[in-house]
Amino acid sequence: xxxxxxxxxxxxxxQGFEPGNCPVRQVLDHxxxxxxxxxxxxxxxxxxxxxxxxxxxxxxxxxxxxxxxxNLERDGILRREVFDxxxxxxxxxxxxxxxxxxxxxxxxxxxxxxxxxxxxxARQRFDTV
Amino acid sequence: xxxxxxxxxxxxxxQGFEPGNCPVRQVLDHxxxxxxxxxxxxxxxxxxxxxxxxxxxxxxxxxxxxxxxxNLERDGILRREVFDxxxxxxxxxxxxxxxxxxxxxxxxxxxxxxxxxxxxxARQRFDTV
DNA sequence: GAATATAGGTCTCATTTAGAGACTCATATG
DNA sequence: CATATGAGTCTCTAAATGAGACCTATATTC
Numbered sequence: 001x002x003x004x005x006x007x008x009x010x011x012x013x014x015q016g017f018e019p020g021n022c023p024v025r026q027v028l029d030h031x032x033x034x035x036x037x038x039x040x041x042x043x044x045x046x047x048x049x050x051x052x053x054x055x056x057x058x059x060x061x062x063x064x065x066x067x068x069x070x071n072l073e074r075d076g077i078l079r080r081e082v083f084d085x086x087x088x089x090x091x092x093x094x095x096x097x098x099x100x101x102x103x104x105x106x107x108x109x110x111x112x113x114x115x116x117x118x119x120x121x122a123r124q125r126f127d128t129v
Numbered sequence: 130x131x132x133x134x135x136x137x138x139x140x141x142x143x144q145g146f147e148p149g150n151c152p153v154r155q156v157l158d159h160x161x162x163x164x165x166x167x168x169x170x171x172x173x174x175x176x177x178x179x180x181x182x183x184x185x186x187x188x189x190x191x192x193x194x195x196x197x198x199x200n201l202e203r204d205g206i207l208r209r210e211v212f213d214x215x216x217x218x219x220x221x222x223x224x225x226x227x228x229x230x231x232x233x234x235x236x237x238x239x240x241x242x243x244x245x246x247x248x249x250x251a252r253q254r255f256d257t258v
Numbered sequence: 259g260a261a262t263a264t265a266g267g268t269c270t271c272a273t274t275t276a277g278a279g280a281c282t283c284a285t286a287t288g
Numbered sequence: 289c290a291t292a293t294g295a296g297t298c299t300c301t302a303a304a305t306g307a308g309a310c311c312t313a314t315a316t317t318c
Contacts, residue, residue, distance in 0.1 A: 008170075008235075008238065008242075009170055009171065009174065018187060018188050019167050019185075019186050019187075019188070021188065023245060024238055024241045024242060024245070025163065025166075025167075027241040027244070027245065027248055028161075028163075028166065028237065028238075028241055029163065031241070032157075032161045032166075032237065033162075034154065034157075034158065037154075037157065037161075038148050038154075041137075041138055042138065045138065049265080049266090050265070050266050050267075051264080051265060051266070054266095056148075057148050058147060058148075059147050059148070059150065059306095060306095061305080061306050061307065061308085062266085062267070062268085062307095062308090063267095063268085063269090063305080063306070063307085063308095064305070064306075065267095066266085066267065066268080067305095073255065074251065074252055074255040074256070075248045075251055075252060076247060076248055076250070076251025076252070076254075076255075077248075077251075085265095086313075086314055086315085087264065087265045087266075087312090087313060087314060087315090088265075088266075088313090089265070089266085090265080090266065090267090097244055097247055097248070097251070100240070100244070101240060101244070104233070104236050104237050104240050106137075107233050107236065108157065108161065108233050108237070109137065109153060109157075111229070111230060111233050112153045112156040112157055112160070113137075113153060115156070115226055115229070115230070116152060116153070116156065118205060118226055119156060119204045119205055119206075119226070121205070122203065122204055122205025122206075122226070123203055123204060123205070125205075126202065126203040126205075127203070178294080178295090179294070179295050179296075180293080180294060180295070183295095188277095189277095190276080190277050190278065190279085191278095191279090191295085191296070191297085192276080192277070192278085192279095192296095192297085192298090193276065193277075194296095195295085195296065195297085196276095214294095215284075215285055215286085216283090216284065216285060216286090216293065216294045216295075217284095217294075217295075218294070218295085219294080219295065219296095259318100260317100260318090261316100261317085261318085262315100262316080262317075262318100263314100263315080263316075263317095264313100264314085264315080264316100265312100265313095265314095266311100266312100267310105267311085267312100268309105268310080268311075269308100269309085269310075269311100270307105270308090270309080270310100271306105271307090271308095271309100272305100272306085272307085273304105273305080273306075273307095274303100274304080274305070274306085275302100275303080275304070275305085276301100276302085276303070276304085277300100277301085277302075277303085278299100278300090278301085278302095279298100279299090279300095279301105280297105280298085280299085280300100281296105281297080281298075281299100282295100282296085282297075282298100283294105283295100283296100284293105284294100285292100285293090285294100286291100286292080286293085287290100287291085287292080287293105288289100288290090288291085288292105
């Protein structure tokens with residue numbers, strides 16, 4: 001496992017990528033940041049409209065919701081469909097790419113939930129020293 | 130899959146967590162943010178010292194390196210060992226918890242690499258419209 | 259018919275967070 | 289004596305976020 005990691009990092013460096021700004025990181029930035037993660041989890045349940053997402057994520061601002069949706073749309077991870085009703089309605093849903101990513105996200109979330117007791121214990125040890 | 134996601138999100142909401150600030154998110158913040166990801170990938174190769182990490186990640190600042198290492202140490206994801214040489218040397222390495230997390234991280238990176246051509250194509254379509 | 263609501267945003271301003279880089283302290287080297 | 293290293297800390301500036309006012313068009317309520 002460590003070898004896989006080692007090889008990959010070395011490859012990137014050989015290709016002249018700064019670790020902090022390589023293509024892979026630009027994708028992860030859009031996909032694993034705070035709001036994108038929550039948006040993808042919501043859209044993993046069902047397609048949703050803009051204001052529906054706003055209500056589902058009560059502490060996101062319109063600004064960040066718009067921005068995160070645009071990034072994910074641009075990367076082809078979700079689809080944006082405008083219906084010409086009055087007023088027009090806009091629906092967001094996962095694309096095939098997004099569906100393919102969701103399992104990895106859920107695995108991460110699962111890990112975090114499982115590891116939580118250990119993490120809480122570790123924090124307590126750290127804080128009381 | 131979508132059902133798993135649905136259940137989880139609903140559980141969190143039932144427990145009164147704001148999606149943007151639940152315990153799981155606090156862990157993901159420490160573990161999936163830009164610098165922590167790169168630090169974990171480096172430490173997945175081998176244990177490293179502070180300045181060694183600085184050199185391996187040329188575009189991180191000392192400030193962010195210190196901060197990211199502290200968070201990961203506090204969460205029990207990595208171990209910090211001080212050796213009483215002169216000058217004292219400090220070695221960072223993955224804990225068992227960190228080792229358990231690494232595969233998920235590598236899976237994410239793998240996905241990003243595999244998906245990259247599609248993503249690049251999607252961006253081109255988006256930008257030329 | 260005026261007031262208010264909804265959808266899907268954009269714009270501005272204040273607060274947070276991150277980045278650059280100077281400085282510390284003790285020892286070692288030329 | 290000047291300079292370097294290891295492992296940070298501190299300060300100052302720049303960039304990213306969050307809060308919330310505002311916009312356009314239709315529909316609903318009084």
